[in-house]
Each structure stands twice: as C-alpha cells, then as structure tokens.
Amino acid sequence: MKLYTCNACRYTFPAETLPDRCPDCGKATANVKVCIGGKNKLRSVPAIRESTDTEVAEYERIKKEIEAELAAEEEQKNIAASKIDYTIRYITLLLQHKLQQDEHNMALILGYSFLTLPSSYIKGFIHSVLEPDQADRFGGASASSLPDRYTEFRRRFSSELQTERRSLGDFEYGELYLGTWEEGTLFVDEESVRVLPTQDNLNPDTPALNFMKYAVCDEPVLCLKTPNLGTVRHIKCKDIAEHPSEEYLAFLRDVYNIM
Ligand SMILES: [Zn+2]
Structure with missing residues (x-):
C-alpha cells in the first residue's frame, strides 16, 4: 500500500497501485505550474502522483488524530x-x-x-x-x-x-x-x-x-x-x-x- 496525492485537489490517500483518477474529485489530469526557461507555465499532467514525504507525514498525523478521537469516543461509550x-x-x-x-x-x-x-x-x-x-x-x-x-x-x-x-x-x-x-x-x-x-x-x-x-x-x-x-x-x-x-x-x- 502506497500513498498518492491528487495534484488537482490535494487529497492524499492509500492505494495498491497508481489510480488513473482521483477518488475524491474524479479528475484524471491537473494543470500544474512548471518553470520552463525561467518562466512559470501551466502544464497538464496526470492528476495522481506519489505523495511527497511532507504529504505522507501530514497524512499520518491526521490519521493518528482521528484514531485518537475515535478511541476517546469509544472509551466514553464504554463508561456510559x-x-x-x-x-x-x-x-x-x-x-x-x-x-x-x-x-x-x-x-x-x-x-x-x-x-x-x-x-x-x-x-x-x-x-x-x-x-x-x-x-x-x-x-x-x-x-x-x-x-x-x-x-x-x-x-x-x-x-x-x-x-x-x-x-x-x-x-x-x-x-x-x-x-x-x-x-x-x-x-x-x-x-x-x-x-x-x-x-x-x-x-x-x-x-x-x-x-x-x-x-x-x-x-x-x-x-x-x-x-x-x-x-x-x-x-x-x-x-x-x-x-x-x-x-x-x-x-x-x-x-x-x-x-
Ligand atoms: Zn482530486
């Protein structure tokens, strides 16, 4: 399982293989800024790419937060x-x-x-x-x-x-x-x-x-x-x-x- 990020909507998600479109926004391609000859130009690229280290860290942080919240909720339910x-x-x-x-x-x-x-x-x-x-x-x-x-x-x-x-x-x-x-x-x-x-x-x-x-x-x-x-x-x-x-x-x- 690898993490992928959508260039169009920034959604980061796990998947077995590189999907051809984003499971969240549904886009297959996205326009990204690239620097060509000192100038920023928009270029159409596949929407989904492998996540960067920063995106992976952010994904793990949010996942942990959600898990902690769910555990606290479960604990409250048990006490009740x-x-x-x-x-x-x-x-x-x-x-x-x-x-x-x-x-x-x-x-x-x-x-x-x-x-x-x-x-x-x-x-x-x-x-x-x-x-x-x-x-x-x-x-x-x-x-x-x-x-x-x-x-x-x-x-x-x-x-x-x-x-x-x-x-x-x-x-x-x-x-x-x-x-x-x-x-x-x-x-x-x-x-x-x-x-x-x-x-x-x-x-x-x-x-x-x-x-x-x-x-x-x-x-x-x-x-x-x-x-x-x-x-x-x-x-x-x-x-x-x-x-x-x-x-x-x-x-x-x-x-x-x-x-
Ligand atoms: Zn997307």
Whole structure:
C-alpha cells in the first residue's frame, strides 16, 4: 500500500497501485505550474502522483488524530454503558426489597450518589450506616453526622435533577419519563406497579432522572407522572439516619456486595 496525492485537489490517500483518477474529485489530469526557461507555465499532467514525504507525514498525523478521537469516543461509550449497567443492577436490587416510601426514595438518591462519588467514600458511608459504632475504623462518618450526609446527598440529587430538566427542556423531560411506562416491562403484584429498568429506558445523559423514574410517591405505587421533586425534598433524613429499618439495612448490605 502506497500513498498518492491528487495534484488537482490535494487529497492524499492509500492505494495498491497508481489510480488513473482521483477518488475524491474524479479528475484524471491537473494543470500544474512548471518553470520552463525561467518562466512559470501551466502544464497538464496526470492528476495522481506519489505523495511527497511532507504529504505522507501530514497524512499520518491526521490519521493518528482521528484514531485518537475515535478511541476517546469509544472509551466514553464504554463508561456510559457501565454506568447504565450499574444503574440497572442497583434499581433491580432495590425493587427486590420492599422499602417504605422515604427509604425507597433515599435509596434511589444513594444510587445516584454512588454512581458519581468515589467508591472509597461510599463504602465508608455504608459502613457508618451498617455499623455506626465502628464507623471511625473504616473512615466513615460518625453516627451523629449521618443526617447531614443524607441531607447533602438529597441536595446534590435535587440540583442534578433540575440541571437535567433544564438541559432536556420540560417537554422532552416529561416524554422521557412517560416513555418508560410505555416501553418498560410492567410488573404488577397485589400492591405495586413496577417497571424494570432496561438499557432502552435509561438515558446516559440523565443519571439522576434514571433513578428518579423509580421514585415511590404514594407507597407502594410508583409515580405514573413526571417526577415530583417534592417526594425527594420531603424525605425525612433524620428518621432514616436514626431509625433505619432492617430491610433498608439488608438492601445496603446487598449494595455493598455489588460495588
Ligand atoms: Zn482530486
């Protein structure tokens, strides 16, 4: 494989043999300036010739740039896919535990927080919830600071939700949410309606909304309308910090094991 350049349009490309015309502009001949007897004259020559060293270097440079861009894009896609994968596992796990409204919604907020904060911090946090007396040993929060941590998680989550809503626009935000119910698998038992998370109903650009879609408004039925931020704002962080239910602790133990 050799590199050739078109005299007419300067396109440089690889080919097995010298082509008779340019694959880009289609020309077979080109007028080039040649110096004859001290004067510049135009002469018609074949359009395609072998590339010069400068053209080869330029071609290699651009090729490397494009490859680096593609690799970065691929990397971004992989990161987005693994975040969606984590979200699906997390929500599926949550739906297996029947938590009361505030704990369920807080668990969603934690899911978002776990996705966006360093895992060492999260592990320390879970340790503090599961074993408040031992929290110091794991670099976790002391039991007395847990309500503040919960409040902080809740604030970050609300703020991200509003950012996502602004970036999508109200209409698309509402549509995206409703789409979940139309496309998702409906899971109905005696007292609840559930939609299992799938690749299709989660959007990598809206990490908080992905969790919020599974918020419980009026226990134990999930919201069938655009997420209501009130359900998040009114979570009683102090109660969750001071009196966590056994089921909630069991859920966090399971989460710890999938991290
Ligand atoms: Zn050309």
